[in-house]
Structures are given as structure tokens and as C-alpha cells.
Amino acid sequence: DGGITQSPKYLFRKEGQNVTLSCEQNLNHDAMYWYRQDPGQGLRLIYYSQIVNDFQKGDIAEGYSVSREKKESFPLTVTSAQKNPTAFYLCASSRLAGASEQYFGPGTRLTVT
């Protein structure tokens, strides 16, 4: 059953703690992406990776970090430096970077108090 999985679906953390969101895909896609979605706003790109061991900052990378050690995995760490971390986080992948259709995971809702 091919697709993108994100875990957990809901995540709660105290302010000042780092938290890592998981994203796994078994579509054999080269490119993976992390977006943030806030109420009333469109999706904003945090980081993206075109190939293993390589990634680039998106529009709102401050306070976030990523790694891409395996083709199928692209975890996102929300650090304590992120000023407003509470949001809905979406992971996506595409066969090739940019040119091909993007497929999305179910999302993780992070609440930081």
C-alpha cells in the first residue's frame, strides 16, 4: 500500500522543548517537502530535499531543522527557537524535484503550550 505516512497525528509539547515530526514515503520519490499550514493562510514551505543527504531552506526555515539520511525518510525537528510552533505540519513528496505532481501525507497537528 503506497503512500506517505506522518506520525503522530497529534503532538503536544511544552514550550522550550525540541520535537521531531516523522515523515516516511514508500513511493520511491526523490524529492520530499515540509509545509506549515496556519488557519486562514496557505501552505508555506519550510524545507525541501531533492536527493538523499541534501536539503534546502524554504520560505520559513528559521527555528526548524531537517535531515535526509534515507530516501524514504525526511524528519522535521521543531526547535525551541521557533517562536510560534503551534500549527498543522504537512509532508509531501514528488517523483522528481519540482516538475512532477506532489503527494501529501495526512499531517501532524502540533500544539505547544
Place this chain on the structure above:
Amino acid sequence: KQEVTQIPAALSVPEGENLVLNCSFTDSAIYNLQWFRQDPGKGLTSLLLIQSSQREQTSGRLNASLDKSSGRSTLYIAASQPGDSATYLCAVLVSSGSRLTFGEGTQLTVNP
């Protein structure tokens, strides 16, 4: 910088009506445009992707058109059903980059 606008922000129609959702973008040098559907609290589901060389794409009751010169795309939904209720987002891929730029979406409600 590419900007994507979707109007209206919300739309409510009776079941069975044909409807059009609009998407406009400021930079016509796009590589492709993608329409997505998002149900509350869920991820995005890809509906249609139109390459810059194409004028339209169809899937079932959905038809998406693209007019690059005017910076517009429309998503036509025929014979709407309550199950079509969701937020519809469009996103464009600019030729010079590898990132999608999203509109804020149109929240559609189809009333039985």
C-alpha cells in the same frame, strides 16, 4: 515573487449545481499548476495537474483549465454533491524553482 489568489474564499451552493472555482497568479512563467482538495484536519489530495503547455485537464466531474497569458486557472465541478464539500487549493510551480506556491484556498459547502 509569485503570488496566488483564490476567489471566493468561501462558497455555498445547493446540491446539483455546477460551479467554478478561480485561481489567479501574478507570474505567468509557470511550469505547471496543481489543484488539491483538503478535508478538515486532513492532508491534501491531488485532483488535477496541468502542465504549462496544456489548456485543460479532466477527471470525472472535474475540469481544470489554464490560461497562462492572463494568469488564471479555473476548476469546474459539475453536478456538485455534498461529498464535494472541502477546501480546494491551487498551487503553481514556477519555472525557475522547484517549489509550489499555494493560494489560500476556497472553502466549498454543498448543501443537500
